[in-house]
Amino acid sequence: MHRHTxxxxxxCGVTVDHRxxxxxxxxxxxxxPACGTVHYVNxxxxxxxxxxxxxxxxxxxRAIEPRHGKWTLPAGFMELGxxxxxxxxxxxxxxxxxxxxxxxxxxxxxxxxxxxxxxFYLARLLHGRFNPGHESLxxxxxxxxxxxxxxxxxxxxxxxxxxxxxxxxxxxFGVHDVDIA
Amino acid sequence: MHRHTxxxxxxCGVTVDHRxxxxxxxxxxxxxPACGTVHYVNxxxxxxxxxxxxxxxxxxxRAIEPRHGKWTLPAGFMELGxxxxxxxxxxxxxxxxxxxxxxxxxxxxxxxxxxxxxxFYLARLLHGRFNPGHESLxxxxxxxxxxxxxxxxxxxxxxxxxxxxxxxxxxxFGVHDVDIA
Numbered sequence: 262m263h264r265h266t267x268x269x270x271x272x273c274g275v276t277v278d279h280r281x282x283x284x285x286x287x288x289x290x291x292x293x294p295a296c297g298t299v300h301y302v303n304x305x306x307x308x309x310x311x312x313x314x315x316x317x318x319x320x321x322x323r324a325i326e327p328r329h330g331k332w333t334l335p336a337g338f339m340e341l342g343x344x345x346x347x348x349x350x351x352x353x354x355x356x357x358x359x360x361x362x363x364x365x366x367x368x369x370x371x372x373x374x375x376x377x378x379x380x381f382y383l384a385r386l387l388h389g390r391f392n393p394g395h396e397s398l399x400x401x402x403x404x405x406x407x408x409x410x411x412x413x414x415x416x417x418x419x420x421x422x423x424x425x426x427x428x429x430x431x432x433x434f435g436v437h438d439v440d441i442a
Numbered sequence: 443m444h445r446h447t448x449x450x451x452x453x454c455g456v457t458v459d460h461r462x463x464x465x466x467x468x469x470x471x472x473x474x475p476a477c478g479t480v481h482y483v484n485x486x487x488x489x490x491x492x493x494x495x496x497x498x499x500x501x502x503x504r505a506i507e508p509r510h511g512k513w514t515l516p517a518g519f520m521e522l523g524x525x526x527x528x529x530x531x532x533x534x535x536x537x538x539x540x541x542x543x544x545x546x547x548x549x550x551x552x553x554x555x556x557x558x559x560x561x562f563y564l565a566r567l568l569h570g571r572f573n574p575g576h577e578s579l580x581x582x583x584x585x586x587x588x589x590x591x592x593x594x595x596x597x598x599x600x601x602x603x604x605x606x607x608x609x610x611x612x613x614x615f616g617v618h619d620v621d622i623a
Binding site for chain 2: 270272274302303306338339341342344345346347366369373378395396436438440
């Protein structure tokens with residue numbers, strides 16, 4: 262799991278125990294021996310879009326780790342106070358500076374190995390001018406055959422793009438719930 | 443937000459600052475002045491099922507807070523190391539002791555007010571015998587007109603049940619992405 266181990270209680274700062282807290286719970290948690298706070302760690306939601314213009318999709322070349330220099334759909338960790346669609350739109354603005362009309366819920370991918378769920382929405386690009394933020398080296402459009410399939414940053418990006426182009430050929434967009442081993 | 447404020451660093455126990463950490467981030471986070479750890483707090487995923495048998499759905503009467511005594515679909519916080527569907531199946535076993543065949547992804551509901559996303563899967567009940575766990579007072583089947591609409595525990599349960607019965611009447615189940623104000 263890409264998650265830092267909890268060593269101290271967030272409430273009182275005391276060194277925590279790692280044990281099953283009881284009360285019906287069956288999993289080991291960080292439990293504070295002083296104030297009793299149980300520290301739950303749960304999967305994170307990553308939200309993004311498949312921005313398209315005609316038969317092209319927008320990809321961003323990552324300027325940050327992990328996967329510096331690899332291509333990705335605009336996506337990032339969902340924040341408190343926003344809906345999934347709002348988070349996906351925010352990430353699209355931040356990473357690509359793209360202007361979009363948000364479309365349908367498209368893919369939801371569980372990745373238990375890293376404790377994440379990635380969700381992508383379709384998004385129609387209003388035009389082909391982009392203004393990538395500091396997290397992207399470049400943002401540009403690709404047809405299916407132009408997509409750098411061997412230089413994509415994440416499995417969920419490849420799986421989502423494959424389904425996007427397949428659905429587009431079929432003339433109908435579905436919703437795809439996929440588990441990534 | 444139903445989230446405890448972070449007062450101490452999980453890595454070293456020092457009292458944290460609450461400030462924008464810089465490096466392109468624009469949100470206030472708990473930042474450790476000693477070791478530099480940035481403590482992100484993100485929305486939580488709740489996963490559950492709509493267990494059905496013919497024209498009936500299974501609801502559980504909550505034996506725990508919040509909403510003790512109110513009726514809910516089986517659902518709970520997704521855990522590390524599982525897929526959304528695995529988490530939904532686990533909660534259905536834990537809260538209702540129901541035997542199911544997992545079905546399609548059905549609803550995904552953002553609730554920005556509490557920093558949660560609730561996801562429900564359809565689940566066909568193999569039979570009508572249940573064995574509710576310690577989190578449920580009772581588990582039983584309801585037709586649409588029997589559902590205790592005014593005694594449901596959560597808005598997302600009501601919204602999901604309404605869409606389930608509407609889709610069932612229509613003869614086709616969709617996927618519902620809904621924002622709860």
